Amino acid sequence: MAKRTAGERVIKDEEPRVYFNCSKCPAYCCSIYERVKVTKRDIARLAKHFGVSEEMARRRYTHDHDGERVLNRVKDAIFPETCAFLDQRTRGCTVYLARPGVCRGYPGRSRCAYYDVLQFERRQQDDENVVPVVTITFRPVHEEEHSDADSTETIEVWGEEDKTADAVKDPAPIFAAEDRAAERLPRGKRPRR
Ligand code: SF4
Ligand code: SF4
Numbered sequence: 348m349a350k351r352t353a354g355e356r357v358i359k360d361e362e363p364r365v366y367f368n369c370s371k372c373p374a375y376c377c378s379i380y381e382r383v384k385v386t387k388r389d390i391a392r393l394a395k396h397f398g399v400s401e402e403m404a405r406r407r408y409t410h411d412h413d414g415e416r417v418l419n420r421v422k423d424a425i426f427p428e429t430c431a432f433l434d435q436r437t438r439g440c441t442v443y444l445a446r447p448g449v450c451r452g453y454p455g456r457s458r459c460a461y462y463d464v465l466q467f468e469r470r471q472q473d474d475e476n477v478v479p480v481v482t483i484t485f486r487p488v489h490e491e492e493h494s495d496a497d498s499t500e501t502i503e504v505w506g507e508e509d510k511t512a513d514a515v516k517d518p519a520p521i522f523a524a525e526d527r528a529a530e531r532l533p534r535g536k537r538p539r540r
Contacts, residue, residue: 367454367462374438375461376453378429379483382417385409389447390416396445408432418447425478 377383385393387401394404408431409416423429424436432442440446454460461481468479491504 366457367459369462370439372438372459372462372465373425373478374429374433374440375426375465375481376459377433377440377450378423378426379461379481381420381428382412382415383430383447384415384417384449385447386416392445392447393442396442426480427482 390405390409391401393408394401397404397408399407405416409418411417419431420428421431423433429435430440432440432446434441440450464479464481469475469477486505488503488505490501492499492501494500
Protein backbone atom coordinates (compact mmCIF):
# COMPACT_ATOMS: atom_id res chain seq x y z
CA MET A 348 0.00 0.00 0.00
CA ALA A 349 1.26 3.46 -0.83
CA LYS A 350 2.50 5.69 1.93
CA ARG A 351 0.49 8.73 2.79
CA THR A 352 2.17 11.93 1.61
CA ALA A 353 2.13 15.40 3.08
CA GLY A 354 -1.03 17.34 2.38
CA GLU A 355 -3.24 14.31 1.85
CA ARG A 356 -6.49 14.44 3.74
CA VAL A 357 -7.62 11.47 5.79
CA ILE A 358 -11.28 10.77 5.13
CA LYS A 359 -12.89 9.97 8.47
CA ASP A 360 -14.83 6.72 8.81
CA GLU A 361 -18.14 8.54 9.18
CA GLU A 362 -17.62 10.74 6.13
CA PRO A 363 -19.37 9.70 2.90
CA ARG A 364 -17.19 8.44 0.04
CA VAL A 365 -18.65 10.47 -2.74
CA TYR A 366 -16.54 9.16 -5.61
CA PHE A 367 -15.74 5.62 -4.52
CA ASN A 368 -17.45 2.80 -2.70
CA CYS A 369 -15.20 0.31 -0.92
CA SER A 370 -18.12 -2.03 -0.38
CA LYS A 371 -18.33 -2.54 -4.15
CA CYS A 372 -14.62 -3.01 -4.77
CA PRO A 373 -12.49 -6.18 -4.68
CA ALA A 374 -9.99 -4.39 -2.41
CA TYR A 375 -7.27 -3.41 -4.83
CA CYS A 376 -5.53 -1.37 -2.16
CA CYS A 377 -5.28 -4.37 0.20
CA SER A 378 -3.97 -6.59 -2.58
CA ILE A 379 -1.80 -4.92 -5.18
CA TYR A 380 0.72 -3.22 -2.89
CA GLU A 381 3.27 -5.69 -1.62
CA ARG A 382 3.65 -3.93 1.70
CA VAL A 383 1.33 -2.39 4.27
CA LYS A 384 3.67 -0.68 6.67
CA VAL A 385 2.90 -0.90 10.38
CA THR A 386 4.13 1.26 13.23
CA LYS A 387 4.52 0.35 16.89
CA ARG A 388 1.15 1.96 17.49
CA ASP A 389 -0.43 -0.18 14.76
CA ILE A 390 1.04 -3.33 16.32
CA ALA A 391 -0.22 -2.28 19.75
CA ARG A 392 -3.72 -1.81 18.29
CA LEU A 393 -3.63 -5.26 16.70
CA ALA A 394 -2.35 -6.78 19.94
CA LYS A 395 -5.25 -5.26 21.85
CA HIS A 396 -7.72 -6.41 19.20
CA PHE A 397 -6.52 -10.02 19.38
CA GLY A 398 -5.83 -10.02 23.13
CA VAL A 399 -2.18 -10.94 22.72
CA SER A 400 1.09 -9.28 23.69
CA GLU A 401 2.62 -6.73 21.34
CA GLU A 402 5.57 -9.04 20.76
CA MET A 403 3.21 -11.86 19.85
CA ALA A 404 1.24 -9.58 17.48
CA ARG A 405 4.45 -8.42 15.90
CA ARG A 406 5.65 -11.96 15.27
CA ARG A 407 2.27 -13.42 14.31
CA TYR A 408 0.88 -10.75 11.97
CA THR A 409 3.87 -8.87 10.56
CA HIS A 410 7.27 -9.46 9.00
CA ASP A 411 10.30 -7.50 7.84
CA HIS A 412 10.37 -6.31 4.25
CA ASP A 413 13.42 -4.33 3.12
CA GLY A 414 13.92 -2.92 6.59
CA GLU A 415 10.24 -2.10 7.16
CA ARG A 416 7.74 -3.94 9.34
CA VAL A 417 4.73 -4.84 7.18
CA LEU A 418 1.54 -6.89 7.47
CA ASN A 419 1.66 -10.53 6.38
CA ARG A 420 0.27 -11.50 3.01
CA VAL A 421 -1.38 -14.62 1.65
CA LYS A 422 -2.38 -16.04 -1.72
CA ASP A 423 -5.62 -14.51 -2.93
CA ALA A 424 -8.68 -15.70 -4.81
CA ILE A 425 -8.64 -12.72 -7.22
CA PHE A 426 -5.17 -11.15 -7.14
CA PRO A 427 -1.89 -13.06 -6.82
CA GLU A 428 -1.68 -12.04 -3.14
CA THR A 429 -3.53 -9.97 -0.61
CA CYS A 430 -3.36 -8.85 3.01
CA ALA A 431 -3.71 -11.69 5.47
CA PHE A 432 -6.50 -9.75 7.18
CA LEU A 433 -8.72 -9.48 4.11
CA ASP A 434 -11.83 -11.65 4.02
CA GLN A 435 -11.38 -13.10 0.54
CA ARG A 436 -15.08 -13.82 0.07
CA THR A 437 -16.60 -10.52 1.18
CA ARG A 438 -13.45 -8.48 0.30
CA GLY A 439 -13.81 -6.63 3.60
CA CYS A 440 -11.21 -6.03 6.30
CA THR A 441 -11.49 -8.48 9.20
CA VAL A 442 -9.68 -6.10 11.57
CA TYR A 443 -11.45 -2.96 10.42
CA LEU A 444 -11.43 -1.18 13.79
CA ALA A 445 -7.84 -2.22 14.44
CA ARG A 446 -6.45 -1.67 10.94
CA PRO A 447 -3.14 0.21 10.56
CA GLY A 448 -2.86 3.94 10.03
CA VAL A 449 -1.97 3.68 6.32
CA CYS A 450 -5.20 1.76 5.72
CA ARG A 451 -7.18 4.45 7.54
CA GLY A 452 -5.71 7.17 5.38
CA TYR A 453 -5.97 5.50 1.99
CA PRO A 454 -6.55 6.87 -0.66
CA GLY A 455 -6.09 10.26 1.00
CA ARG A 456 -8.16 12.11 -1.59
CA SER A 457 -11.72 12.27 -2.80
CA ARG A 458 -11.22 9.81 -5.66
CA CYS A 459 -9.78 6.31 -5.68
CA ALA A 460 -8.00 5.58 -8.97
CA TYR A 461 -8.64 1.84 -8.68
CA TYR A 462 -12.34 2.34 -8.14
CA ASP A 463 -12.36 4.56 -11.24
CA VAL A 464 -10.65 1.77 -13.23
CA LEU A 465 -13.23 -0.71 -11.96
CA GLN A 466 -16.13 1.52 -13.01
CA PHE A 467 -14.49 2.33 -16.32
CA GLU A 468 -14.01 -1.32 -17.26
CA ARG A 469 -17.51 -2.26 -16.17
CA ARG A 470 -18.88 0.36 -18.51
CA GLN A 471 -16.48 -0.67 -21.29
CA GLN A 472 -17.38 -4.33 -20.96
CA ASP A 473 -21.06 -3.58 -20.34
CA ASP A 474 -20.89 -5.97 -17.41
CA GLU A 475 -21.60 -4.86 -13.86
CA ASN A 476 -19.76 -7.87 -12.44
CA VAL A 477 -16.50 -7.79 -14.37
CA VAL A 478 -13.33 -7.36 -12.29
CA PRO A 479 -10.26 -5.93 -14.04
CA VAL A 480 -7.31 -7.58 -12.33
CA VAL A 481 -4.85 -4.74 -11.98
CA THR A 482 -1.21 -5.08 -11.00
CA ILE A 483 1.15 -2.24 -10.29
CA THR A 484 4.93 -2.28 -10.68
CA PHE A 485 7.16 0.64 -9.81
CA ARG A 486 10.03 1.16 -12.22
CA PRO A 487 12.59 3.90 -12.56
CA VAL A 488 12.15 6.15 -15.55
CA HIS A 489 14.76 8.44 -17.03
CA GLU A 490 15.06 10.71 -20.03
CA GLU A 491 17.35 10.12 -22.97
CA GLU A 492 18.06 12.24 -26.00
CA HIS A 493 17.66 10.57 -29.38
CA SER A 494 18.80 12.27 -32.58
CA ASP A 495 18.44 11.64 -36.27
CA ALA A 496 19.23 13.78 -39.30
CA ASP A 497 16.18 15.99 -38.76
CA SER A 498 15.85 16.49 -35.06
CA THR A 499 16.70 15.59 -31.52
CA GLU A 500 13.99 14.56 -29.12
CA THR A 501 13.95 13.65 -25.47
CA ILE A 502 12.09 10.46 -24.65
CA GLU A 503 11.35 8.68 -21.39
CA VAL A 504 13.09 5.33 -21.02
CA TRP A 505 11.33 2.85 -18.76
CA GLY A 506 13.50 0.81 -16.45
CA GLU A 507 17.16 -0.12 -16.52
CA GLU A 508 16.63 -3.32 -18.48
CA ASP A 509 14.39 -1.69 -21.10
CA LYS A 510 16.99 0.36 -22.94
CA THR A 511 16.69 -1.56 -26.18
CA ALA A 512 15.07 0.02 -29.19
CA ASP A 513 12.15 -2.42 -28.96
CA ALA A 514 11.49 -1.57 -25.33
CA VAL A 515 11.52 2.14 -26.12
CA LYS A 516 8.98 1.63 -28.88
CA ASP A 517 6.83 -0.58 -26.69
CA PRO A 518 7.39 0.34 -23.02
CA ALA A 519 6.09 -1.95 -20.32
CA PRO A 520 2.67 -0.81 -19.06
CA ILE A 521 2.28 0.43 -15.52
CA PHE A 522 -1.24 -0.97 -15.45
CA ALA A 523 -1.65 -4.45 -16.82
CA ALA A 524 -5.40 -4.99 -16.79
CA GLU A 525 -6.86 -8.38 -17.50
CA ASP A 526 -10.62 -8.72 -17.57
CA ARG A 527 -12.09 -11.70 -15.89
CA ALA A 528 -15.75 -11.70 -16.76
CA ALA A 529 -16.40 -14.73 -14.59
CA GLU A 530 -15.51 -13.00 -11.33
CA ARG A 531 -18.72 -12.22 -9.48
CA LEU A 532 -18.50 -10.60 -6.11
CA PRO A 533 -20.95 -10.67 -3.24
CA ARG A 534 -22.74 -7.49 -2.35
CA GLY A 535 -23.03 -5.85 1.02
CA LYS A 536 -19.41 -5.79 2.02
CA ARG A 537 -18.44 -3.93 5.08
CA PRO A 538 -16.95 -0.59 4.12
CA ARG A 539 -13.24 -0.07 4.54
CA ARG A 540 -11.58 3.26 5.17
S1 SF4 B 1 -9.86 2.58 -1.20
FE1 SF4 B 1 -10.19 2.23 -3.40
S2 SF4 B 1 -9.11 0.32 -3.88
FE2 SF4 B 1 -9.38 0.43 -1.65
S3 SF4 B 1 -11.28 -0.73 -1.25
FE3 SF4 B 1 -11.82 1.47 -1.42
S4 SF4 B 1 -12.39 1.73 -3.57
FE4 SF4 B 1 -11.24 -0.19 -3.44
S1 SF4 C 1 -7.64 -2.52 5.36
FE1 SF4 C 1 -7.48 -4.44 6.48
S2 SF4 C 1 -7.34 -6.02 4.91
FE2 SF4 C 1 -6.86 -4.05 3.93
S3 SF4 C 1 -4.62 -3.88 4.02
FE3 SF4 C 1 -5.45 -2.83 5.82
S4 SF4 C 1 -5.45 -4.40 7.45
FE4 SF4 C 1 -5.24 -5.45 5.48
